[in-house]
Amino acid sequence: MRKIALLGATGSIGRQALDVIDAHPELELAAAASGSQPVDGLAPFTQVGGDLTELLDRAQPDLVLNAVVGFAGLPATLWALERGVDLALANKESLVAAGGLALAAQERGGGRLLPVDSEHSAAFQCLEGHPPDSVDSLVITASGGPFRGRTRDELEDVTPAEALAHPTWNMGPKITVDSATLANKGLELIEAHFLFALPYDRIEVVVHPSSTVHALVRFRDGAAIAHLGYPDMRVPISYALTYPERAATPIPPLDLASGVTLEFHAPDLDTFPMLSLARDAGERGGTYPCAFNAANEVAVAAFLDGRLPFPAIADVVAEALSAVDGGPARDLEDLVEADAEARRLAERGMAVA
Numbered sequence: 001m002r003k004i005a006l007l008g009a010t011g012s013i014g015r016q017a018l019d020v021i022d023a024h025p026e027l028e029l030a031a032a033a034s035g036s037q038p039v040d041g042l043a044p045f046t047q048v049g050g051d052l053t054e055l056l057d058r059a060q061p062d063l064v065l066n067a068v069v070g071f072a073g074l075p076a077t078l079w080a081l082e083r084g085v086d087l088a089l090a091n092k093e094s095l096v097a098a099g100g101l102a103l104a105a106q107e108r109g110g111g112r113l114l115p116v117d118s119e120h121s122a123a124f125q126c127l128e129g130h131p132p133d134s135v136d137s138l139v140i141t142a143s144g145g146p147f148r149g150r151t152r153d154e155l156e157d158v159t160p161a162e163a164l165a166h167p168t169w170n171m172g173p174k175i176t177v178d179s180a181t182l183a184n185k186g187l188e189l190i191e192a193h194f195l196f197a198l199p200y201d202r203i204e205v206v207v208h209p210s211s212t213v214h215a216l217v218r219f220r221d222g223a224a225i226a227h228l229g230y231p232d233m234r235v236p237i238s239y240a241l242t243y244p245e246r247a248a249t250p251i252p253p254l255d256l257a258s259g260v261t262l263e264f265h266a267p268d269l270d271t272f273p274m275l276s277l278a279r280d281a282g283e284r285g286g287t288y289p290c291a292f293n294a295a296n297e298v299a300v301a302a303f304l305d306g307r308l309p310f311p312a313i314a315d316v317v318a319e320a321l322s323a324v325d326g327g328p329a330r331d332l333e334d335l336v337e338a339d340a341e342a343r344r345l346a347e348r349g350m351a352v353a
């Protein structure tokens with residue numbers, strides 16, 4: 001039996017994880033948490049909001065599936081990594097904000113860090129069994145979101161409802177808006193840098209509208225290994241929860257002859273500047289990725305509230321990044337401070353605009 005703590009149980013990933021856990025008798029839901037919605041009776045240990053490490057202390061799981069959205073997921077990520085408890089990580093924001101600290105905690109703890117993000121799960125599988133020096137570069141794909149092909153002017157008046165209509169993935173509101181701005185791919189770029197110890201200039205993002213190829217690894221001998229599948233998060237969730245067994249899922253096998261389209265092109269960085277801002281923050285390192293994430297969380301919340309036009313999300317983040325301190329990320333306190341500073345700057349930027 002594998003005792004699972006599911007954090008973010010009421011969300012898009014959380015609900016799909018419950019289906020995966022239900023389908024596998026060897027997976028036992030030991031603990032469940034949410035931010036505000038009730039989770040009573042879902043698991044022997046439950047908690048709504050507050051410090052989720054208290055729940056983890058009580059439940060003592062074998063694996064934590066962190067599917068909380070945003071920086072709020074960070075303490076749980078560090079809790080699992082520090083203790084050598086396997087971590088299935090959907091909460092990319094925690095690795096973006098605290099990549100260095102998280103990897104150091106994992107080294108001390110010795111547990112597994114299993115990516116749940118579909119691109120990173122795919123890359124993890126393409127890389128498995130290959131020595132690091134055989135790897136040339138990594139490619140992660142982006143659907144391009146609902147506004148692919150539009151110009152910046154055409155984005156001026158888009159509404160939250162339009163941004164929430166994602167063409168290939170059905171996800172929570174924050175990540176769906178992040179997909180529309182390409183901030184999600186920026187977060188994933190930073191996440192990939194930490195997960196796979198690759199420098200930024202060896203990680204490429206390409207737009208691939210059908211979301212069939214999730215990632216591709218180029219090797220030094222000229223071979224490239226790609227991971228394909230229908231866009232369904234139950235696949236990477238199941239892979240992470242049952243690793244290394246690769247348990248069965250109800251997803252149909254990929255049917256190439258029925259007309260799968262493999263089309264790729266470069267992202268439009270002028271219309272979607274969040275990807276370049278993320279790459280820049282990642283390359284600067286220290287607390288810059290944490291600040292990028294925090295400013296983005298504030299701007300996305302304001303857009304969803306109808307307080308900020310869609311293109312201004314990138315303006316608010318760019319401005320906050322140009323004003324932050326950008327010091328080193330030595331400990332959790334540095335990050336909590338950098339997160340708060342970037343939030344303040346982003347709020348101030350919106351108040352002035």
Ligand SMILES: NC(=O)c1ccc[n+]([C@@H]2O[C@H](COP(=O)([O-])OP(=O)(O)OC[C@H]3O[C@@H](n4cnc5c(N)ncnc54)[C@H](OP(=O)(O)O)[C@@H]3O)[C@@H](O)[C@H]2O)c1
Nearest residue numbers: 008010011012013034035036037068069072090091171172
């Ligand atoms: N959805 C996807 O397909 C997908 C794919 C790849 C990666 N991810 C990543 O997975 C994470 C979750 O995404 P999602 O789409 O599932 O989001 P979502 O549908 O918005 O769900 C978020 C979950 O987090 C909980 N939560 C929010 N703030 C919390 C807090 N302070 N403490 C405890 N729990 C809190 C929410 O509880 P309440 O319901 O009570 O608010 C909810 O259960 C994100 O980091 C996202 O980037 C998602």
